[in-house]
Amino acid sequence: MTCRSAFLTNSAVVSDLFPAKDFDHWAATYDVQVALAGGFPFEGYAAVLNKILAEADPRPGMRVLDLGTGTGNLAVKFAAAGCEPWCVDFSLLMLLQAKEKLPGARCFLANLHNPLPLSAGKRFDCIVSAYTFHHFDLAEKVELVRGLLHRFLMRCGRLVIGDIAFADRKAQEKTREMLGESWEEEFYWIAADAVPALQSAGLVVRYLPVSFCGGVFTIWERLD
Numbered sequence: 001m002t003c004r005s006a007f008l009t010n011s012a013v014v015s016d017l018f019p020a021k022d023f024d025h026w027a028a029t030y031d032v033q034v035a036l037a038g039g040f041p042f043e044g045y046a047a048v049l050n051k052i053l054a055e056a057d058p059r060p061g062m063r064v065l066d067l068g069t070g071t072g073n074l075a076v077k078f079a080a081a082g083c084e085p086w087c088v089d090f091s092l093l094m095l096l097q098a099k100e101k102l103p104g105a106r107c108f109l110a111n112l113h114n115p116l117p118l119s120a121g122k123r124f125d126c127i128v129s130a131y132t133f134h135h136f137d138l139a140e141k142v143e144l145v146r147g148l149l150h151r152f153l154m155r156c157g158r159l160v161i162g163d164i165a166f167a168d169r170k171a172q173e174k175t176r177e178m179l180g181e182s183w184e185e186e187f188y189w190i191a192a193d194a195v196p197a198l199q200s201a202g203l204v205v206r207y208l209p210v211s212f213c214g215g216v217f218t219i220w221e222r223l224d
């Protein structure tokens with residue numbers, strides 16, 4: 001059995017601005033890079049992960065879906081809190097590192113642009129994600145969030161996303177100017193645009209800034 005066939009996949013090929021192979025190349029150095037990170041884009045990385053955990057309010061036995069698990073740094077925190085992490089990533093080399101840290105976790109090699117390879121009716125107490133949704137434009141973010149809440153989250157559950165985020169366009173522009181040539185164009189969250197877009201989709205959103213370029217969105221369905 002190959003490593004790849006050890007994971008359930010949804011491997012339909014989609015064109016992707018940010019392909020899995022880029023993350024495969026990054027997997028070996030990722031943990032060192034985020035541990036040493038200061039400045040854009042990982043300023044406040046540890047605090048963002050801790051804020052996701054706090055917003056998710058983990059309890060022993062909770063089933064938690066982690067999207068874009070990477071090397072497993074967020075899922076490890078939920079496992080330590082007694083939760084059951086289910087990990088999704090499209091980079092085999094990232095996922096293999098997560099599996100090493102979390103031998104008991106369920107891992108799925110899957111592209112979030114495609115439907116998740118989870119059985120219909122499978123529901124999670126909480127869905128979380130760190131530093132992954134900035135690879136999707138705002139329209140796709142909203143659609144993905146809506147689909148996840150509708151199909152995979154238990155009633156009264158929360159979706160908690162921590163990521164590269166700015167309060168507004170002016171704040172993003174300031175960082176772009178500061179970085180000059182080294183700025184990389186990706187779909188960073190702009191809270192001033194994303195919060196109303198999610199609210200227009202009928203969702204309740206709380207945004208908590210953590211650093212000048214990182215923040216956490218807690219999202220749930222209005223139950224009225």
Ligand SMILES: C[S@@+](CC[C@H](N)C(=O)[O-])C[C@H]1O[C@@H](n2cnc3c(N)ncnc32)[C@H](O)[C@@H]1O
Pocket residue numbers: 018020023067068069070071072073074088089090091094110111112113129130131132135
């Ligand atoms: C910057 S890393 C973040 C990893 C981890 N969540 C953390 O906070 O350390 C982004 C992760 O998202 C995954 N990813 C990006 N786009 C994806 C997609 N379309 N489908 C599944 N995983 C994706 C990458 O493979 C990578 O592991």
